[in-house]
Amino acid sequence: MRVEEIAEKALRIVKPNKLEEKRFGRIVDEALKAARELAENAPGVVDVTLEGSAAKNTWVRGRAEADIFIHFDPETSREELEKRIVELGTELIEELGGEPMLMYADHPYVEGIIDGVTIDVVACYRVEPRKWIGATDRTPYHTRYVIEKLGPGQVDEVRLLKGFMIGCGVYGAEIKVRGFSGYLTELLTIRYGSFLDTIRAAASWKPPIVIDLEGYYESVEDVLELFRDSPLIVIDPVDRSRNVAAAVSHRRLSEFILASKLFLKRPSLRFFRRVPGRPRASNILKLAKNRNILYVYFRLRERKPRDVIWGELKRSEEGIAKALERLRFKVYRREAWTDEDKRCLLVFELDKLNLPSYMLHQGPPIHLRNAEDFLEKWIGRGIGPWVDDGRFYVLRKIGETSAIKLLAKEIHGGRVSISRDLASYFGKALIDSDLRRLFKRAGRDVKLLEFLQEFLKAKPPFL
Amino acid sequence: MRVEEIAEKALRIVKPNKLEEKRFGRIVDEALKAARELAENAPGVVDVTLEGSAAKNTWVRGRAEADIFIHFDPETSREELEKRIVELGTELIEELGGEPMLMYADHPYVEGIIDGVTIDVVACYRVEPRKWIGATDRTPYHTRYVIEKLGPGQVDEVRLLKGFMIGCGVYGAEIKVRGFSGYLTELLTIRYGSFLDTIRAAASWKPPIVIDLEGYYESVEDVLELFRDSPLIVIDPVDRSRNVAAAVSHRRLSEFILASKLFLKRPSLRFFRRVPGRPRASNILKLAKNRNILYVYFRLRERKPRDVIWGELKRSEEGIAKALERLRFKVYRREAWTDEDKRCLLVFELDKLNLPSYMLHQGPPIHLRNAEDFLEKWIGRGIGPWVDDGRFYVLRKIGETSAIKLLAKEIHGGRVSISRDLASYFGKALIDSDLRRLFKRAGRDVKLLEFLQEFLKAKPPFL
Known part of the structure; x- marks a missing residue:
């Protein structure tokens, strides 16, 4: 099929049909109206508008979202604005019959799902372009620009x-x-x-x-x-x-x-179409066979805002990868995952799960003065030392060779750069390579299995 | 103790005593006399002299050696000279009551042990300095120089x-x-x-x-x-x-x-004093524990001249080390050994005995034209491919991971640079990592155990 034909067919996947559009329009209108009524007498509020894909009519099927922006006077303090948006947002979502969730990007906002439509209630300052106070102040201008162009x-x-x-x-x-x-x-x-x-x-x-x-x-x-x-x-x-x-x-x-x-x-x-293809635990174990997978799993005591937990996990993932490389494991691939509720998982694919028992250690050239210190340090402590190409070499005995145990030790010793807010979790996390133990601890629901399957297949979804 | 005192004491170890000197002198005189008589009427022979440490009186205890040089006229062809020295040498050693052994450096010579004294019968051309025909022609001048200085x-x-x-x-x-x-x-x-x-x-x-x-x-x-x-x-x-x-x-x-x-x-x-300290097989197995030792063992059908077999083994050792590195094993150390009769052994200490089941393979940047060829080649054949830093990567499945089997395959496929004269032996050699199997095949006599012990201790003897 030609690309043009495929694009035409694809439109049926991405474009909402008349019925969906009508329902969406109704819910958004209702939300906007309620928001305006609620905000009418709220101090500092100067306008209430619809932004984002809903305003631009670019939303796609299955992702019905509406951003309701409450515009504040620039005189309003940030604390005041944050307090008000949380109050207003909560009230609005409740009034619409949804369950308000407090979210954070670099600012707090309130989210609720009303009849399948995600409503975000967001605050911004009404300011002239380039006199931005907050990150969301540009949004109304973005909407205007896109609608115009x-x-x-x-x-x-x-x-x-x-x-x-x-x-x-x-x-x-x-x-x-x-x-x-x-x-x-x-x-x-x-x-x-x-x-x-x-x-x-x-x-x-x-x-x-x-x-x-x-x-x-x-x-x-x-x-x-x-x-x-x-x-x-x-x-x-x-x-x-x-x-x-x-x-x-x-x-x-x-x-x-x-x-x-x-x-x-x-x-x-x-x-x-992103079809994960029915992940099964047994299939995942098969995919992981003969591979060196190390994972770190823990449960949060309480849920964190989406962007906060993802940021913390990504940073921790990087810190652990660096620690593993420092410990002489090669990290082929790595990924973080959370169900955005309490379960958190970091997965690493390594070149090996165990170091060799002995490692080559190069000493100084024998004609240097510190050569004798090297000799004194190593004699009787490793294999060797011997001399090659004018230098000392020894095989150093590696006491602990397991990636799992070495990483746990590094984490407990505070030598891994992990997100501070997660430190207590990492201290008690399950660090292991056996995915069966992960399933035992974390369950085997579809979202986790989907993530693991994608990680183990190691391909972008379109390949 | 001061160095001077140690040197004095050491002299008792290295210097022959009066009795030994006398006996040595007697044997050498006898050999020289017999050589002169034998060579008197031999065609092309112009002189018979004593060379080496015996002539210079620098021989050490336990290494009583005498080099008897038969000097030939430069007109003599190399074939003629080689034929004559083998005949004369054999005759001489037999006459002295020894068992003549044909040896080679870059020239043939005959060796025999007479009452504990090693007698080498060597040919040279009588030529002026720097008009050398063969490698041994310099020796008489060396002797003269040292005696003079x-x-x-x-x-x-x-x-x-x-x-x-x-x-x-x-x-x-x-x-x-x-x-x-x-x-x-x-x-x-x-x-x-x-x-x-x-x-x-x-x-x-x-x-x-x-x-x-x-x-x-x-x-x-x-x-x-x-x-x-x-x-x-x-x-x-x-x-x-x-x-x-x-x-x-x-x-x-x-x-x-x-x-x-x-x-x-x-x-x-x-x-x-070089004291190897009573090697025992059990001790050697203990030394080898948790280390990655790979060895190649075979028996010659018939003995070869000392320098020939050592040369062949060393070259093969290097070729195998290169093959192992090519197969992605790191060779920490390696050594060749022969009892100078029929048993030959090459030993390698590696970082591992098995490759990981999957290896990282870097592909081209995705914007290059050959990126699609890479994709077509690898899709479905490995883990991935995925994209990182603008490039393709895959994990390639390694079918055979054992160093032993991989090396054997390389050797049988003729892809290892081993000495041609040993090729048939390597084809049937015992390639293994278990030293118990080596002992079963090669026995556990002192010389082999000594070599293995030194190899595994990996230290020069003075450390």
Whole structure:
């Protein structure tokens, strides 16, 4: 099938149908109305608006979300604003019949699910562009920009791009994914015109990529100088000092490029469908056979905001990987997971689970003065020392060779850079390589099994 | 004890006593006389002389050796000379009541043991210096030079130096040792005056070392330019284009330097005594515990000349080490051994005996054209591929992980650079890691156990 045909078919996957659209519209209107009534007399509140994909009509099927923004006067203090948004958000969600959850990005907001629609109640300051006080202050301007620039036919192009990215596992700017935000997909569509033209452009990307829609900068070099280390730089039309793609990791960008190439070569609807294929524990044990998997599992005493726990886990994952490398294990791959409730898991694939009993240790050249210190230190303590190429060598006996025990010791000794807020959990975590013991402790529900299956298959979903 | 006292005591170890000297003199005289009679009418023979340590009176206790040189006219062809020396040598040894053994260095000679004295019957051409035809032609000039330069008291200094080197395992220019020749110890004594002064000089050596007794060269740089890669360069007083120390390996030189340092710091007679300390098979198994030892053992169908088999084994040892490294095993140490009869053994100490079941394999950056070939090649064949830092990676399944089996396969496939003359033996050799099986096959006599014990202790004898 030609790409155009596939894109047409894919639209049925990503685009809400009339009924869904109608229901969504009703719920959002209701929420917005209730929010405005609630906020009417609230001190500091100057406006209530609908933002995000709901406002731009770019939301995709299965991801019905509406961001209700409460705008505050810039005179309002941050404490005041945070206090008010929590109160207002909670009240609103409750009034709509939902269960309010307090969330954090770099600011608190309240989330609730009403008839299958996720409603986020978010605060921002009403300020002029580039006089931002908080991170959310730009959002209303983003909405306005996209509505202005996106032609009527292009909303479906955005939906296709989002659906493609969801299917390929690169959608979402949150720490868990480090992929493409909704706003970013909209800007890409504005830049390239359509879903297919975006994909065609991406297929030949060689990072770093620079997109400066409003032509704020004289040259690509200027941009690269300013946003070093970013593989994808999309200048925010609303704020020239901001990279809209700052959250996109090199890995997710590469996966998107690769998926674009492959899709153009062999167009298929499977790029839009993420089918994990019924994970079973027995299959996962089979996948893990003969491989060196080390995991760290623990349960939180109480749930943490999504972005907080993901951030802490990712940082800890990196710290543990560094510790393992320091202990002379090679970390092939690693991943963090949480059910976003209480269960947390870090998984590492290593070159081995045990060090050799003896390790080669190079000493100084024998003509150096410290050669004798080396001799005195090592004689009788290892195998050797012997002389080769004018240097001393010994085989050092490794007392503890198990990766599991060595890592546990490092963690207990406080020598691993793990998120401080999780330190007490890591101290009592299950550190092991046997996945059966993990299942015993953590259960074998679908989400965990899905994560493990993806980790062990070690392929992006579109491959 | 002071070094001088130790040296005095050591002299009793290395210097033959009156009785031994007398007996040695008698045997050598008898051999020389018989040789002269035998050679009197032999075609091409122009002289018969005593050479080596016997002629210079520098032989050490326990190493009573006499080199009888048959000098040929330069008109004699090499074939003729080789034929004659084998005939004459065989006849001579038989006449003296010994059992003649045909030996090879780069030339054939005949060896026999007469009443505990090793008699070598060697051919040379009588030529002017630097008109050398064969490698042995220089020897008579060496003898003459040393006799002329060595003062009467200095022969015992040579004996001490030889004894020290024997005790420290660095004496002998043969391939088995790659250490210091007798002639080299004599030149060192001439250069530094005494045993202790040689040791003192050596203790501060930092290779490369240049010794040019006759001042043939203008500068050290000229010498280094000419004899690159040699860590010790001793210009032959009899032939300025030859390095007397060419056979000395970096390892043996370093061991000598180290032994000199340590002896000066803590003088002891143990530097002159090589005591292997009663090796027992059970002790050797204990030493090998938890270490990754791989060995190759075979028996020759028939004995080979000493230098030939050692050379072949050393070359094969190197070839196998390279093959093992290619197979991704790290070779910590390696050694060859033969009883100089039929049994041959190569031993390797490795970082591991098994590869991991999966190995990381780096693919191309995903934006390169060949990235898709990589994908097609690997999809479904390994774990992954996944994308990291813009590149593909896969975990490649390793079908065969055992070092033993992998090496055997390489050898049988002809992909290991082993000495051609040993190829048929390697094809059927015992390749294993279990030393018990070696003992079963090769027996557990003292020489083999001694070698294994030294290998496993991995220390020069003086440490």
